[in-house]
Ligand SMILES: Nc1ncnc2c1ncn2[C@@H]1O[C@H](COP(=O)(O)OP(=O)(O)OP(=O)(O)O)[C@@H](O)[C@H]1O
């Protein structure tokens with residue numbers, strides 16, 4: 001039904017003599033009822049894409065289809081879309097009830113009684129039924145947020161667009177609303193595009209995530225796909241906290257090396273790496289630390305620079321010998337290491353993502369979900 | 378009881394102490410302020426006093442003195458009222474429609490110039506700005522020429538199947554009210570548009586976009602969102618329009634040819650510039666002429682202040 005197909009979408013802004021490329025050649029399919037999250041750093045074109053789908057911005061190139069109709073020339077008021085703006089965009093002179101009924105009055109044929117019933121229902125779901133007669137100025141930020149969401153939800157549209165709807169909430173409320181929105185979307189099953197720059201939100205909420213950078217789509221897939229099989233170094237770095245370790249390595253005679261680390265490339269990979277360097281990515285949780293020297297070739301030696309104890313686990317930052325690289329390793333529980341200890345870091349070969357050092361494109365992804373590292377002494 | 382005396386005893390010397398503690402500099406400041414304030418109010422006070430004196434009373438005393446015994450009279454006020462009553466009504470006939478239409482048209486124009494998006498907006502807007510700076514003296518001759526070419530009275534008489542002036546209550550000199558109203562509206566629109574435009578530029582774009590996504594047409598957005606949000610500005614623009622148009626003499630002198638259509642300012646000018654100067658009548662007439670604008674200011678002070686605060690004009 002309300003599938004969204006974006007084909008070759010580009011949006012350029014004219015800024016004086018300069019052309020700002022906000023979105024470039026974006027291709028994306030959102031299936032009916034799917035929850036897709038757009039993530040990416042600030043200014044990567046998330047909002048612009050959303051506004052193009054809503055019809056608030058004219059695409060420079062490309063087509064947008066909603067429910068198999070090309071909507072490029074359809075004005076926003078005819079698209080049956082509800083959008084939650086980052087700034088809430090509530091109508092300041094109307095009560096919460098009037099804010100919620102406005103859209104119903106103008107986009108549906110519902111009668112007064114039906115409208116009132118729907119508002120009551122939605123307000124109860126959002127926990128704002130006591131606020132219905134207040135104006136937005138008399139509400140807290142979190143309450144305004146819920147009213148903005150309620151105003152969109154009550155409409156029962158073909159498509160939801162949400163632009164960083166949780167960005168102004170405190171951590172606790174944000175976590176609550178996150179779960180709540182997910183449940184809600186599952187219940188009412190409306191195609192949803194959700195914009196955020198918070199990777200936790202992206203990983204936990206989306207059926208699929210679309211990672212954007214500089215107006216270009218980097219990867220589109222399930223959160224697990226994007227995390228475990230990143231298509232390039234940008235995606236690998238963007239997802240995961242702490243971020244993936246990337247080490248630039250020399251490649252000579254089928255051997256990859258950096259510092260004390262050496263790895264003999266096997267058949268398939270040897271063909272793929274044809275340059276004299278490559279970038280290796282290893283997730284912090286895939287590394288193992290031990291004190292003293294390691295016998296293994298696929299290990300780095302270094303000294304502990306910082307130990308961050310987070311409770312259930314600890315992040316250990318290690319400065320490597322011979323190369324100017326700092327690795328992050330996650331270990332369980334309370335670390336028995338302290339700053340300035342000499343350690344070796346073991347890299348399981350199957351946990352290595354190998355990327356082209358020029359294009360950043362993936363050559364080989366880590367082959368299996370690696371076990372949680374443990375500190376063996 | 379005890380608490381009462383308690384609270385009074387310390388306050389009494391407190392007040393005295395405060396007066397005693399006023400530094401000489403401050404005392405000087407107050408004296409100067411009172412003096413300047415009094416100076417400003419003096420003409421007003423003289424006018425009030427004069428309006429209640431008989432002619433001989435006026436001749437015998439200084440203007441600021443109250444009427445001497447036996448020389449106090451309401452005659453000045455009565456005469457002024459009789460002379461101006463009809464012309465007050467004449468003024469109202471074009472001031473009220475113009476006052477109502479200027480904010481409506483200005484707000485519509487501003488809406489079209491800010492919230493909708495089309496080519497050539499800036500060019501049109503520049504024309505509006507130019508309209509604000511046209512000196513009125515420069516347009517007086519073209520104006521009177523225009524209204525002699527576009528003769529509203531004959532136009533209306535031959536407009537429809539019936540002669541408008543044959544209708545009950547309609548009189549031929551009413552045509553001049555229409556001319557005055559149209560002229561004042563035309564000259565009021567630029568400033569009104571400018572004020573509304575600066576207000577509409579501050580409205581949140583996302584709020585208006587939210588309304589579009591809610592399915593609202595441009596008309597609905599204007600009526601249900603933009604209009605309610607510009608209420609305070611309506612008051613401001615209406616007050617500005619009312620006072621300028623009510624006090625206008627220039628256009629009235631140029632446009633009004635029939636004595637029956639004379640607005641109050643013209644009548645007052647006639648009184649003040651007359652051969653025989655009855656000062657009590659002139660002063661009273663001045664107050665009567667200014668009365669409507671005073672009432673408007675007093676009634677709407679709060680909204681006026683709020684409106685200005687909201688628009689940041
Ligand atoms: N109206 C505009 N005129 C000119 N440039 C614009 C306009 N709107 C957006 N841009 C530019 O387009 C690029 C993408 O902007 P966009 O708002 O889509 O970013 P975003 O991904 O939503 O970022 P954020 O996470 O900070 O909200 C930015 O470089 C921005 O400066």
Ligand SMILES: [Mg+2]
Pocket residue numbers: 046047048
């Ligand atoms: Mg944005």
